[in-house]
Amino acid sequence: MSRAVLSLGSNVGDRLEYLRLAARGFSDVLVAASAVYETAPWGVTDQPDFLNAVLVVSSPEFDEWDWLRRGQRLEQEAERTREQRWGPRTLDVDVVTVDDVRSGDPELLLPHPGTPERATVLVPWAEVEPEAVLPGRGRVSELCGRLPDEEVAGVRRCRDLSLL
Ligand SMILES: Nc1ncnc2c1ncn2[C@@H]1O[C@H](COP(=O)(O)OP(=O)(O)OP(=O)(O)O)[C@@H](O)[C@H]1O
């Protein structure tokens, strides 16, 4: 049995359709889906804005590697290519947490190390799980509160779009 938090991102092509492809790919194990957010790019800033969202998923059969593999299969379905670190992509599925699992394996770092600094993950996650805790780092809502205002403001909820 495991429960995972997944971050979805897209900034190439039909961004909403790619996020929906991912949501459909997890529909059998879906617990909750956030709203869709339009977000300013971080890392490589000279690229189009992203759509981001978070899924909470749970399955009696899955371990952390199963979540990673299913996400990677969906990235392939979205014809994702790997050209540049932090560069444009049709679909990114990151495993943010799996229960309290800690992993230093470079193929699956858990919790995902970028999480405390990424408003694009923390804001949608706090929306679906207001009491959530990032293992070892504290409450997600408090981590959000520590980010610079302009980063949080760069994560804009799209009221006219929905994942499901
Ligand atoms: N928690 C994780 N979730 C998803 N992939 C991970 C995780 N930890 C390590 N990886 C590994 O990261 C590798 C590269 O992933 P990817 O190209 O999506 O990185 P990125 O999205 O550009 O950067 P970042 O991981 O900082 O968001 C994959 O081969 C995958 O095995």
Ligand SMILES: Nc1nc2c(c(=O)[nH]1)N=C(CO)CN2
């Ligand atoms: N706003 C935003 N910026 C990014 C994102 C993302 O999901 N959202 N993902 C990246 C590579 O993982 C690089 N930059």
